[in-house]
Amino acid sequence: MKALRFDGRLQLSQDAPVKQLEGEALVEVLYAGICNTDLEIVKGYAGFQGILGHEFVGRVVEAEESSWVGSRVVGEINVGCNQCSLCLSGDARHCLKRTVLGIKQRDGAFAEYLSLPIRNLRPIPAAIANEDAVFIEPLAAACQILAQVKIHPGMTVAVIGDGKLAQLIVRALASTKCDLTIIGKHQNKLDLMSGLAGQVIQFTANENSLQEIFRQLGNSRFDLVIEASGSFSGLPMAIPLVKPCGAIVLKSTYNGSSSLDLTQVAVNEIQIIGSRCGRFDSAIELLANNRIEVRSLISDMIELDEGLHAFEAATAPQSLKVLLRMPAAS
């Protein structure tokens, strides 16, 4: 099958073997989305080698439980050992022995077929089109913030970032009636969210970014700051923006270390809350009931055959979600 592999360099394989792992379902992929994590893996993040991709919608073509065959599905990306206490409680996201689709010791979704256990699959209601369903995984990651932090109406919340994940986070937060400020660099991306926030702040990336932001804010600070910039520059910006005893949700993962002064975290008793994958249920519900719109985030839809070009397109500063269309969807 065709597949986008990373083995130190990104390449399109024409004859990757179709692998259905023992006891797992074989899923024919329809669409897959390129995430910032994929771009970071290509820079060396997570040390992954294999077929990339973890955001997808597909159709089950083989499974022991034959009732699943033909179902349109998305998939939880963490495959746990199914034996530890975390897995047995139904949450494999932090299983220490987990593999992760397209990220850790498991081939991913940028291919014609992928393998996942049935317990990882979620059937998609007919109300959700393929082009929306592919957002369920990242939207669940956005909704995870709401599972971790109690956000009450009127609470002042800032989102740093205007990229793919930040866009979904803002859409998920809009339902909470919090007092939302979006802080980002790209006018075209900020415009997509301006109706959802009380305040939108654009800044230029340089050594005076923070002063530029504070000048527009009038020195007010936030109860909660969501760091979703995808860059190491986001957290040093988030720390001075949060109130004493406030919280920062850390969403960004990237390749490398950065120089950080955490003194103000101790002195101001700030909490930094790491946040990763979420449960799919809330994301499916939001999309099935048309409570949020994601289609406008698709900046390119590119055939798997042109996968290398799709990665290039995804790194362009103005780009948002680049979808790969698989042969089965054409």
Add this chain to the structure above:
Amino acid sequence: MKALRFDGRLQLSQDAPVKQLEGEALVEVLYAGICNTDLEIVKGYAGFQGILGHEFVGRVVEAEESSWVGSRVVGEINVGCNQCSLCLSGDARHCLKRTVLGIKQRDGAFAEYLSLPIRNLRPIPAAIANEDAVFIEPLAAACQILAQVKIHPGMTVAVIGDGKLAQLIVRALASTKCDLTIIGKHQNKLDLMSGLAGQVIQFTANENSLQEIFRQLGNSRFDLVIEASGSFSGLPMAIPLVKPCGAIVLKSTYNGSSSLDLTQVAVNEIQIIGSRCGRFDSAIELLANNRIEVRSLISDMIELDEGLHAFEAATAPQSLKVLLRMPAAS
């Protein structure tokens, strides 16, 4: 009066003016303790200039409310504006306009006299000797952890550090019946706490420290890690030691930035909880009821006249709490 000042360099002044600020009490200092923050200020932390010192016990010698004169007292170090909502709620610790005794825009306790508002003073029961009372401020900072994190019996907790603050934290945690591990570098300091912990791990500071610790731990990880090493090397050590979805309490403040990879904080959904000053009530109660022992932490008791020597003594690797004895206590 005699006072230990820092103005870019530490010096003993023989004729510093006695200043009683308007509306405040004048306190004759009896004993004062040298804290790691004082050592960091001398390295440039917080940009402070003036009389150092914020841990003390003293006696009120002048005050508008004459009933306070003669009282033996300790003092909350944060002096708020007394007008903002934080101050009016009785908690000036995070007032944005606060001054801080010996740390921020307010002369401190390494002197014969200091000035503080009556609302910052706490009378000390006769049951607490001067040499114990001087630990109330740092012990309150240790107890603040218990106010921020619910620690239940059997919870696995590691304290990184064996210095002055770590010693008090371990003493405060011992009452919680948690499953406590202490991780430190100095055998003599670890020995002082060995009866309070289920497990004591000594390591050598080098690039293999973490492997050395994991070898002794048998790869187990903790629900909660308290980072009280006072050094930038503590947090990068704490992150791999905590379980997924666990928490790190960040107690250390130091001068400078460090290179940090926070990817695992996001991926493992770890919480980092900044922690600083605490309420004095629990600390006073612990000491008044002899529920914890602190006297063994005094490694030197040095006259104010020998203050420069006291700072030298406090920087020695084997040193714990160095107390300055003021002329009024002699």
